[in-house]
Amino acid sequence: MVDPINIEDALQHIETLLAANDLDSAAEFLRSLHPADSAEILSTLEPDIQSALVARLQPTELAEVLGQMDEDDAAEVVQHMDVSALADVLDEMEPDVVADLLGELEPEAAHQLLQEMDEGEVVAPLMAYPEDSAGGIMNVAPPCLRRHMTVAEAFQFIKEHYQDANEIFYLYVLDRYGRLIGVVNLRALILAEPEQTIEEIMDRDVISVRVDADQEEVAQLLARYDLLALPVVDAEDKLVGIITVDDVVDVLEEEATEDIYRLAQVSEHAEIFSPITQAIRNRLPWLYINLGTAILASSVVSLFEETIAQVALLATFMPIVAGQGGNAGNQSMTIVVRSLALGEIDVDSAWKALRHELMLGLIHGVLLGVTIGLIAWFWKGNPWLGVIIGLAMLANLIIAAIVGVLVPTTLKRLKVDPALASSVFVTTATDVMGFAIFLGLATYFLNWLR
Amino acid sequence: MVDPINIEDALQHIETLLAANDLDSAAEFLRSLHPADSAEILSTLEPDIQSALVARLQPTELAEVLGQMDEDDAAEVVQHMDVSALADVLDEMEPDVVADLLGELEPEAAHQLLQEMDEGEVVAPLMAYPEDSAGGIMNVAPPCLRRHMTVAEAFQFIKEHYQDANEIFYLYVLDRYGRLIGVVNLRALILAEPEQTIEEIMDRDVISVRVDADQEEVAQLLARYDLLALPVVDAEDKLVGIITVDDVVDVLEEEATEDIYRLAQVSEHAEIFSPITQAIRNRLPWLYINLGTAILASSVVSLFEETIAQVALLATFMPIVAGQGGNAGNQSMTIVVRSLALGEIDVDSAWKALRHELMLGLIHGVLLGVTIGLIAWFWKGNPWLGVIIGLAMLANLIIAAIVGVLVPTTLKRLKVDPALASSVFVTTATDVMGFAIFLGLATYFLNWLR
Secondary structure, three states, rough: EEEOOOHHHHHHHHHHHOOOOOOOHHHHHHHHHHHHHHHHHHHHOOOHHHHHHHOOOOOOHHHHHHOOOHHHHHHHOOOOHHHHHHHHHHHHHHHHHHHHHHHHHOOOHHHHHHOOOOEEEHHHHHHHHOOOOOHHHHHEEOOEEOOEEEHHHHHHHHHHOOOOOOOOEEEEEEOOEEEEEEEHHHHHHHOOOOEEEEHHHHOOOOOEEEEEHHEEEHHHHHHOOOOOOOEOOOOOOEEEEEEHHHHHHHHHHHHEEEHHHHHHOOOOOOOHHHHHHHHHHHHHHHHHHHHHHHHHHHHHOOOOOOHHHHHHHHHHHHHHHHHHHHHHHHHHHHHHHHHHHHHOOOOOHHHHHHHHHHHHHHHHHHHHHHHHHHHHHHHHHHHHHHHHHHHHHHHHHHHHHHHHHHHHHHHHHHHOOOHHHHHHHHHHHHHHHHHHHHHHHHHHHHHHOO | EEOOOOHHHHHHHHHHHHOOOOOOHHHHHHHOOOOHHHHHHHHOOOOOHHHHHHHHHHHHHHHHHHHOHHHHHHHHHHOOHHHHHHHHHHHHHHHHHHHHHHOOOOOOHHHHHHHOOOOOOHHHHHHOOOEEHHHHOOOOOOOOEEOOOOHHHHHOOOOOHOOOOOOOOOEEOOOOOOEEEEEHHHHHHOOOOOOOEEHOEEEEOOEEEEEEEHHHHHHHHHHHHOOOOEEEEOOOOEEEEEEHHHHHHHHHHHHHHHHHHHOOOOOOOOOOOHHHHHHHHHHHHHHHHHHHHHHHHHHHHHHHHHHHHHHOOHHHHHHHHHHHHHHHHHHHHHHHHHHHHHHOOHHHHHHHHHHHHHHHHHHHHHHHHHHHHHHHHHHHHHHHHHHHHHHHHHHHHHHHHHHHHHHHHHHHHHOHHHHHHHHHHHHHHHHHHHHHHHHHHHHHHHHHHO
């Protein structure tokens, strides 16, 4: 039984071998691991060492390892390989993975490889679809059954056509025009009598997706209906490909990471140990955008410097109102963004969500407003300060509810990823309005504060 | 072919039927949908209508619908059902789902149902494991092959023992002590000759998990090695259960949602249309915690009220330094939290991550410090103000890097979910230190600012 290996230990082992310049043993060690593990280790090595190790692997071995890498890492590993050697490797890989990999290369190099490959004409059509669409993640359609086949014939068909398949998820049934009319799972086939026809045992309710569907929608469908694979059809219901659950597991992790990073205002390409220049590109632009919005909020404060000079304790309470608005707005925004991503709401439910969040904002605003009002009163001994900060808190939490719903739903309506830019707008709104309302009220009632 | 239905339309349709008090047609409509869709619709209806509809469904129909619900929703739907009727329904469901559902009921009621059920002794052991462990999400072990069986015998075995299974993922091979020694996939079985033995065609490299492994680890293993199912073993390597990829897809979505919500300081139970009282419970405690930390930060500002009274424009710049620290700290923290969740780093890599983030904090701090310094100088005409705010910015970004790494890794080391509480600590640190350093420097160099 194989226990999943400890990557840190494996890395250390290979580094020891490399330090001793024992490339053959290092290649041998890689070969002994699960391809997913070799892929991770190979990705972390220096380019010249990668090349040396890659040269020592058989095409089928390298194909398995490349199949487990992110396409950008894989593209880096193969970039110095000879065209015909690489074409042999690519012929051993799954066409959808090859299409993604080729998409990372220079168009010229990709074209040359497609020419050189035996399976070039299978891969080329897959490259036409956007990377994050059903077409972009699907694999070529598997060999399909016809409804008049008997179970015995189907077994024979599988023996002939699935010799090279890694796994059979479902067997699809097509009519004579190539349109999808049914599905049979292997269990049903095994349990059936040899002389039964496919038509008798097939399930006519096939859930499928259109080739232009978004990959997130595909993932939701598979998750919702607990499917192992989803057939992909074109506008005429003809089967053009298949998406399997293992691809979707990767999509789900990718999409979740993307949302988490975008909500935190980090590029979705961020990785914990990105090279520093890359890390700066992933994060600094967002910090500068935030600096811009912070200066905008500051310029609001700047309008009230006279008031603050007279009642300096306003500076003490100023960040509380803005900060609580930011936190509440962030809560509403995050729930809306995630619910949009999971398909639990669509933009048409925006009004319902707005009513819900406004009600919450009102209740939270009253409770937090009274709390901070009492604290301010007893801390600084001025009841009017309490009233002003309490009212400002209430107003800012209502604003937070409004922007927390309207910003992400509006971005979604404009076909922008709501996770991408919502934080900036929500924080700017709650900062600017938080400062303006609190300091504005304070200026208006200045005589009662002094 | 079935297109995935539009839930909004379906809801409207059933509401029309219910408004006309036509419960029979409503039940009929539910029956016509995919159980996943019926489950979603049923969850949104009022309790008395749920009961009326549930009473109109056959045990097998209800079992399918309940199997697609969250366990808390399912528990609500069944709470008023008669014990023996419910036991019949539960007997039709998958044991792992029943175990989760029973876990939501009163212990007394759960015990009574286990007694009443035919499958009670299959379900009971599953209830012993923590809900988020491998044991908590696994299903009972499927019937297994022995290595001396022939392929023909294996087919016969499947016909006898898998009559009721939904799906066959892999066939596992056990030795005489019940220990896992191999795995055969159905494709290999179909392609093999009838007289070959299982031993000849089985794969001895079986990846498995221990019954006490965390569900997140399980999800990572399945995703990493592209598996459809993972066998679960006890301390003696005996097969005790199986976790299938469809359960893991749900786990991945759950865990991602949990992380996203916790990072935004919302309870992981939040849903967009939670009842208001529930929504308040999910969010208000976090707002009060933040109010506490905001008051802490304010009390730092309060120490410098004298300085602010003399140089009111400090109030203008004060939020910028704290805010940028908060944003940068949030970036580091989010990347560390997500990398921990995906298993890309562990707590032992904390020092490496700290070095990386410190370097970034230094570079970002210098760039943002110079930028804001120049802006402050030209805006307010005082170069010393620029120097002070620039230095404060640099210092706070370095602090942000430190807390952004150390807070989540320390929480992880303490076995607390890093997503849960990191934001509070990071924001508190960057606010308190941002105000203290900026206003402290300003007080020290007060003569040059006036």
